[in-house]
């Protein structure tokens with residue numbers, strides 16, 4: 001069969017208590033000690049202690065043992081050491097940036113309560129005539145449905161791309177000028193994003209919510225606690241088409257709410273393209289803040305990596 005999305009991720013931070021409080025307020029459900037679930041995907045986030053912030057692991061969900069074996073063989077062909085786990089999963093270290101990539105057998109996420117966007121009034125189509133918009137009555141935090149993607153930087157962009165495509169079997173959905181690439185292992189436009197940058201660091205995780213109103217409502221709740229969490233939003237990306245809003249957790253990682261991401265069924269023709277840099281970030285939204293492209297702590301991370309090597 002095949003891969004079908006991200007199963008979970010492990011985030012390493014120096015301040016576990018503060019960071020877990022953020023993800024509670026972000027709308028994830030705490031199911032164990034620093035373990036968080038989404039509404040549809042079960043446990044998808046683990047927060048662990050680390051001297052500096054980093055993505056410790058991302059796990060890719062596979063249908064069956066054949067998928068795991070295929071990746072095991074590809075890893076061997078690339079001289080990567082593979083660790084076998086008791087549950088049949090395997091893991092290996094991404095050779096450039098050192099993130100652990102796990103391949104694990106999981107049932108596909110079934111979104112048993114499909115969300116249909118609410119009818120809206122539009123020119124010539126008063127589809128919500130005679131009623132107030134239901135969204136104005138929604139309260140409380142967003143409730144992310146699943147983990148959609150992770151995005152990290154690499155100082156050897158081509159090498160990190162090869163790991164994703166040739167070892168894990170990801171497909172390229174869109175790229176921009178050798179600076180950014182979006183790759184998928186499911187119908188989602190991207191499950192991993194890669195940025196070409198001299199210092200390897202974790203950029204963001206992204207969490208699916210129902211619609212653009214839920215993005216706004218989630219933002220409202222997070223920023224009511226601490227307005228300095230606001231990084232960039234609301235906007236619509238060009239690559240992937242999704243609405244987005246990004247926030248900074250207390251360790252410095254970004255977390256994104258997204259809605260309306262492009263879907264690419266397995267058998268669909270998809271015109272993967274290399275886009276000009278002006279398309280790489282967004283179709284519309286606020287001006288891109290410097291901290292989004294170059295987070296404030298990058299030099300600190302570079303120094304920590306230097307010390308660790």
Ligand SMILES: [Fe+2]
Pocket residue numbers: 149151204205206256
């Ligand atoms: Fe994203």
